[in-house]
Amino acid sequence: MKAVGPEVHQGQTLRLAAWEIIIWSVLFFYIVSPFHPYLWSIFPGMHEGFRAATVDFFGTELYFLNYTMLAALVLSLLAVAFRAWQARAVSGVPVMAILFATLFASLYLLDFFLSRAPVYPYAKLSIVLLPLVIWLFVLLFADQQSALRLLKVTALFIVIQSIYGITYYVTGTEQFYTPRFGARTGGTLESPNSLYPVALMGVPLLWCLARGASSYWEARLWYAGLGTAFVALILTYTRTGWLAVVPILLWLAFHPRSGTSTTAAKRIVVLVSIALLIATVFVRTRGNYLGNPDDRSFYGRFAIWKVALKVCALHPWLGNGLDTYPWLQWRMMTSELRSFDPGNEEAKNLFLTLFAELGALGLVLFLAAIFSYLALTRSRPAQMECDTFRFAAVGCYMAVVSVLLAGLGDTPILHFRRLAPSLVFAVAVAAGTVIAMGSISMLAPDARSKQRVSAVRIASRALTFAVMLTLLSILLTPLVAGYLWFLQHRTGISTYRTLAPPRPLFTPLTEIAEPMRDALVASEDGYFYQHHGVDWQALHRALRVNIRNLAFKQGGSTITMQTARYLFLGREKTLSRKVAEILLALEMEKHLSKERILELYLNSARFGLGAEDIGTACRVYFGKSPKELTLGEAAFLAGVLPEPPRVRSELTLEKVYRCQRRALSRLAHFFPMRYSSQQIAQAMQERLVFVWER
Numbered sequence: 001m002k003a004v005g006p007e008v009h010q011g012q013t014l015r016l017a018a019w020e021i022i023i024w025s026v027l028f029f030y031i032v033s034p035f036h037p038y039l040w041s042i043f044p045g046m047h048e049g050f051r052a053a054t055v056d057f058f059g060t061e062l063y064f065l066n067y068t069m070l071a072a073l074v075l076s077l078l079a080v081a082f083r084a085w086q087a088r089a090v091s092g093v094p095v096m097a098i099l100f101a102t103l104f105a106s107l108y109l110l111d112f113f114l115s116r117a118p119v120y121p122y123a124k125l126s127i128v129l130l131p132l133v134i135w136l137f138v139l140l141f142a143d144q145q146s147a148l149r150l151l152k153v154t155a156l157f158i159v160i161q162s163i164y165g166i167t168y169y170v171t172g173t174e175q176f177y178t179p180r181f182g183a184r185t186g187g188t189l190e191s192p193n194s195l196y197p198v199a200l201m202g203v204p205l206l207w208c209l210a211r212g213a214s215s216y217w218e219a220r221l222w223y224a225g226l227g228t229a230f231v232a233l234i235l236t237y238t239r240t241g242w243l244a245v246v247p248i249l250l251w252l253a254f255h256p257r258s259g260t261s262t263t264a265a266k267r268i269v270v271l272v273s274i275a276l277l278i279a280t281v282f283v284r285t286r287g288n289y290l291g292n293p294d295d296r297s298f299y300g301r302f303a304i305w306k307v308a309l310k311v312c313a314l315h316p317w318l319g320n321g322l323d324t325y326p327w328l329q330w331r332m333m334t335s336e337l338r339s340f341d342p343g344n345e346e347a348k349n350l351f352l353t354l355f356a357e358l359g360a361l362g363l364v365l366f367l368a369a370i371f372s373y374l375a376l377t378r379s380r381p382a383q384m385e386c387d388t389f390r391f392a393a394v395g396c397y398m399a400v401v402s403v404l405l406a407g408l409g410d411t412p413i414l415h416f417r418r419l420a421p422s423l424v425f426a427v428a429v430a431a432g433t434v435i436a437m438g439s440i441s442m443l444a445p446d447a448r449s450k451q452r453v454s455a456v457r458i459a460s461r462a463l464t465f466a467v468m469l470t471l472l473s474i475l476l477t478p479l480v481a482g483y484l485w486f487l488q489h490r491t492g493i494s495t496y497r498t499l500a501p502p503r504p505l506f507t508p509l510t511e512i513a514e515p516m517r518d519a520l521v522a523s524e525d526g527y528f529y530q531h532h533g534v535d536w537q538a539l540h541r542a543l544r545v546n547i548r549n550l551a552f553k554q555g556g557s558t559i560t561m562q563t564a565r566y567l568f569l570g571r572e573k574t575l576s577r578k579v580a581e582i583l584l585a586l587e588m589e590k591h592l593s594k595e596r597i598l599e600l601y602l603n604s605a606r607f608g609l610g611a612e613d614i615g616t617a618c619r620v621y622f623g624k625s626p627k628e629l630t631l632g633e634a635a636f637l638a639g640v641l642p643e644p645p646r647v648r649s650e651l652t653l654e655k656v657y658r659c660q661r662r663a664l665s666r667l668a669h670f671f672p673m674r675y676s677s678q679q680i681a682q683a684m685q686e687r688l689v690f691v692w693e694r
Contacts, residue, residue, distance in 0.1 A: 020146055023134060024153050027427070030130075031157040031198065031420045032164075033188040059123025066129035071109055073136035077102045080140070080440055094437040097376050098139060100369035101429070105132045107362050108322065112540075113547045115321025120540050124323050124416040131414075131422040138430035140440055147434035148392055154427045155209055158202035159225035161420070162232035164188045165195050169235045178237075180296070181284055185235045189420055192236035197412035197421030200241050200248075201399040201428060202229035207252050208395030212388040239297075240412075242280045244405040246273045248398055257394055300340035301348050301409065304329070307337055308347035311356045319359030321544075323416065328356070346415050350407025353415065370400065373429055380436035389435050396432025400425070482579025489568040489584060494591050501567060501604050505615040509599040512614060512626040517598065518674065519631075519638035522666040525559040529594060533560040533585035559601050560585040566604035607637060608644030623691040631679060632660060632686030639663035648692060656688060 081099045108129060112120075138150065165187035168174055175183035176192050184192040206229055210222035233241055252258045253269035282288070285295050311328045314320060320328060326345045329337075347353040354363045377397040384390040403425055406412045413422040434440070500506040509517070521528045527535055535558050542556030555573070557565070564584035569577050588597060607617035614637070618626045622633055629637070639659030645651050661684060668680045 019137070019141060020150065023137070023150065026130070026134070027154055027157055027423055030423055031154070032160050033420065059126055062126035063122040063129070066126055066133055067109065067112065069133050070105060070129055070136065073133065073140060074102050074106050074109065076140055077136055077440075093372065093376050093379070094433075097369070097372040097433055097437075098440070100365060100372050101135065101139065101433075104362070104365040104369045105136055107358050107365065108132055111322045111358075113544055114318055115324065115544050116315065116548070117321045117324050117544075118327070118541065119537060120544075121323045121416075127416045127419050128322060128414070128422075130419065131426040134423060135426035135430045138427065139433060142430070142434045143439040144389060144435050147431040148388065150427060151205070151392055151396070151431040151435075152209065154424060154431075155202065155205050155222070155225065158198055158205070158424065159228055161187050161189065161195065162199055162202065162225075162228040165199070165232040165235060166228065178297075180294070181237065184237045185232065187232070191417070192238055193410070193412075194418055194420050196233055196236040196238040196241035197403060197406060197418065198424055199229045199233035199236070200245055200402050200406060200412075201421070201424050202226075203233065203245055204248055204252060204398030204402060205395040205428065208258070208391040208398070211258070212391030214388060237284055238410075239280045239284055240406050240409040242276045243409070244402050246276050247405065248402045249273055251398065296340055300337075300342060303334065303337040303340055304342060304344060304348045305352060307332055307334060308349065308352045308356055311347075312352065315359060316355075317359050317361060319355070319357050319362055322357050325353060325356050345417060346411035348410055350404075350411050350413065353411045370404065370429075373433055374400065377432045377436045393432055393435045396428045396435070399428040400432070478575040479579055481576035482581075483583065485569065485576065485580030486583035486587075489580070490587050492568065493584070493588050496567065496600060497592060497596065501600060505613055506603050507613065507615040507626050509595055509602070512602060513629045513634060515631045515675075516614070516626060516629050516634035516637065517602075518671050519634045519663050519667050520602065520641075521559070521598070522670040523635075523638040523663040524562070524641060526666060526670040528559050528598070531558060533587075533589035534558060534582050557581065558585060560588055560597050563597055563601040563604060564588055567600065571606075605641055606644050608640055608646065609648065619691075621690055622688075623694075630686065631664075631675070631683040632688060635663040635667065635683055636660045636688055651690070660684065660688070 077098055081095050081102065084095050108125075111125075138147065142150065165185045168187055169183070169185035172183070174186070174190065176186045176190070177183055185195065186192045187195045189195050189198070203226060206222050206226035210219045210226060213219035213222055230245075233245060249269050250273055253266045284297065285292060288294065307329055308325070310332050311320065311325060314328070325347055329342075329344075329347075347356055351363060354366055358366075374397060377393050380393065384393070403412055403421070412418060413425045415422070525535065527538075535556070538558070539556040542554035545554045546552055552573070561581045561584075565571070565577070565581050568584060569580060592600075602614040604613065606612050607614070607621075609617075609620050611617035611620045614626050617637055618624055618629060621637065622629070636656060636659050639662045643655070643659070645655075664680050664683055667675055668677065
């Protein structure tokens with residue numbers, strides 16, 4: 001039967017064509033991934049240079065671009081779902097499918113504030129956010145016809161990538177070599193772990209597109225693509241993919257909704273499934289059985305899962321943050337897992353990875369979004385009159401199921417190294433949802449059924465406006481106040497090129513021992529000589545720590561920012577002063593050298609016991625000048641800055657050791673070429689003798 005879509009005006013058609021072409025281009029770039037070193041061999045290094053330019057150099061910019069788009073899409077879809085629920089225009093299943101998908105995507109936005117990552121991976125997460133942006137974008141703007149076109153284009157890209165995978169394997173180009181096995185194809189995606197989920201999802205998609213094709217030759221082309229994707233899946237030699245495709249093939253052969261009726265086809269599928277199961281047991285182990293004592297891949301997974309469960313237990317409700325699993329696995333490495341020398345960056349289980357990084361809340365929302373989608377696409381196709389739409393919805397349904405099956409033994413999607421399969425998964429879910437329920441505009445209440453706006457609604461809108469205005473003023477007040485502070489003090493910055501701060505004792509930088517300067521930089525601001533006044537990564541980390549603890553735990557201020565606070569703003573800590581501090585620090589870096597800023601800081605910092613400059617601190621604690629400090633003494637003075645004592649009784653042995661050790665460990669990290677491990681060890685063992693102990 002002929003597929004009939006909703007009527008679209010000419011202006012809307014142009015708009016739809018524009019966003020479709022943009023999404024097609026993104027899918028082509030990342031799924032087909034043609035910018036491979038082999039293909040660009042006539043331009044040596046272009047591929048790596050392009051990748052470095054777009055991901056590494058512009059990683060932060062791409063992250064905030066995707067973040068902003070995702071936030072806008074989340075708010076738009078929440079508004080649509082709320083209006084649909086309020087109007088009671090449709091059943092709850094489509095609304096719940098959209099609502100849970102939107103809430104799950106919201107966790108990726110909250111990760112910016114809640115992540116426990118020591119260094120936030122903007123570049124990696126810019127890649128992770130992209131599939132979510134496309135998922136929600138298609139949900140919001142696509143109709144059945146455009147969703148079907150997007151699905152067919154994605155299937156075509158899967159076929160092209162599969163052809164690359166087969167060609168590379170046959171010609172021996174850019175093969176992925178597994179120890180104790182040999183070559184495995186990854187196509188232009190460079191890794192079989194990225195290619196196999198793409199080919200795996202391609203099998204049900206291409207099968208169902210062939211079944212719903214409107215012409216004989218179109219069906220034959222889709223069947224040819226199906227064979228190509230299946231062969232590419234085999235050549236990845238990924239047992240997880242082989243095991244996942246077996247139930248998919250059997251379902252497609254025997255379930256009434258798949259449309260397969262010939263006995264010969266069913267027999268072929270059964271034989272292929274049996275062959276795959278046998279291959280799973282023997283092929284990757286070179287003739288030995290699956291799980292034999294030398295099967296490192298098999299037993300290594302169990303060792304990874306044990307560590308992953310420990311990682312999940314650290315913060316089970318909200319998780320540890322996106323892309324935190326690799327360093328947490330390294331930190332919690334067991335001797336059992338170390339014996340397998342793991343190179344993985346995920347938990348080798350989709351659900352464990354989500355649990356570890358997004359917590360139980362993220363895992364529950366993901367499962368709720370997927371199962372509400374499966375409920376929608378399982379019930380709606382039977383009501384469709386158009387074969388093309390019905391089989392397309394079934395193909396999306398089975399593609400998602402195939403990923404869930406593979407997710408039991410791997411992390412095939414939602415990981416920065418699985419961008420191509422994540423994009424295919426996002427298209428399958430979004431397109432399947434739109435094809436099953438129609439355009440999202442169908443969820444909005446009919447304009448003809450709208451009643452007159454009541455006084456209650458007017459009052460609620462006025463209240464909403466008042467609340468939004470109040471929130472906006474709360475946000476803008478510190479910014480405006482901070483900017484006014486900045487304007488008031490910016491003219492005084494240039495005077496500090498030669499003017500000393502009003503302190504009883506001012507010590508020039510040349511009269512301060514080099515270990516003291518280095519220890520202070522390492523302890524307070526390790527990237528002092530690299531940044532331009534503000535360390536945005538440190539500010540973001542402090543924001544996440546403070547939100548997680550619901551209290552002020554970290555400030556994230558650089559040496560320049562602290563100097564600006566001491567010289568111009570006073571010791572009080574408020575949000576408006578933090579804004580002024582940032583602006584003044586950026587301005588100070590334009591007029592003062594790093595050495596002058598460090599000199600001003602050392603003569604303004606509060607070291608405790610009434611000492612507010614380095615000269616006084618040296619005399620109060622050790623009875624000597626700053627030039628005579630030993631490495632151990634310098635480390636203590638640098639380490640005591642975050643917690644300066646008010647009286648001598650606060651200086652317990654435990655606190656002295658903690659301050660000294662903290663500064664020395666950071667000194668070894670940031671100045672490894674200047675201070676040897678022996679010097680650091682000797683300084684840690686040095687016993688400090690204070691003035692009052694002599």
